[in-house]
Amino acid sequence: MSKPRRYAKSHEWARLEDDGTVTVGISAYAIEALTDLVFMQLPDIGTPVTAGESFGEIESVKAVSDLYAPVSGEVVGVNAELPGKLETLGDDPYGSGWVIRIHPTDPAQLEQLLDQAAYDALVGSESH
């Protein structure tokens, strides 16, 4: 059974792994809304990140969007293949479309994120 995901209001998802790291990606809803992705800029391993602050950027045909860290910590993994295969974000946003892994300074920050039901409600409100 897959581990539960939490979500930031800015549409990044976060999942606590067995090794204590947090995998971060972009929700399917956000990927669909961006459409026609053309470029992505990601941080280097070792970069410190702060919850709620930008850690990267993604560009679609006509819009550049910041990516926000759902938890604070240090980047310990980057999906380096992603910028060259942006279609992966849409094909498998919660699997091979992961973006970065963070070693969190405070794993309890995950509890402050939205659970699946709350995120579904957020998406529902934005869709109407």
Place this chain on the structure above:
Amino acid sequence: MSRPEPVAAAAGLPETGRAGLVVWRDPPAAGPWNMAADEALARAAECRGEVLMRLYGWEPDTVSLGSFQPFADIGRLPELAGWPIVRRPSGGGAIVHGTDLTYCLALPATHAWGRRPEDLYAAVHTAFVEELSHRGVAAAMVNAELATSVPDDGFFCFNRRAFGDVVIPAAVAGAVAGGCKVLGSAQRRLAGVVLQHGSLLLRRHSLLSGAGSHAGLSDIAAGLGGESSEVVAGWLRRLADQLGGPLTEMSGLSWDGNDPELKRRAGRYATDDWLRRR
């Protein structure tokens, strides 16, 4: 290309619960200052919870790059040697500023038009197409079919044809593939606010030829040559109408020239780190 539907054009847009449009008409400024002023406008829109817009020119004439355009690409274009260059926070292709009217529109990310990129394009561009139609110029927005049928030269915004761009069809503008693009926009989407940049090309720049030379509104629709300010005024009124509130044109500047934060932001846009970030 089908003629737009002026009356129903706004009907497909999300309902907006916020009223009105607040507009400043700022004097021409240098590229880094303009970008910093746009960023400040975006933060103000977020704080005030309002739809804010500023219209401006450039002094000196400047080439702006999209947020991720490779800086080295400009070296392939000798006609741009020596031009001031600035990098925008927004996406899209390069624009030669000097004979255009640039706009920056900012609204809270929670605004009904801020949730999906295409909604804000549609709102701003539909209002412009309606105003041109009202004046007898058959402009239209690029549809999905045209957006993929015209080659993308990869550098200049006005050579691209992306979904929603405003073009004057070839039958009116002459034999230009995909028609002449006169208004293009691109966004920067932040956590709390959406900033949309756009350029309304008023006339062809006399110092450029080749790929960077594009006909402007007054070149194509000669009858509008002396009326561009009225076209813009009508465009703003229509946009405010779509928002469901008044158009408030502010006197004075959108920015305070003594604001240290604005100066800091302008300094950042002038750095090589930003300009050559890619």
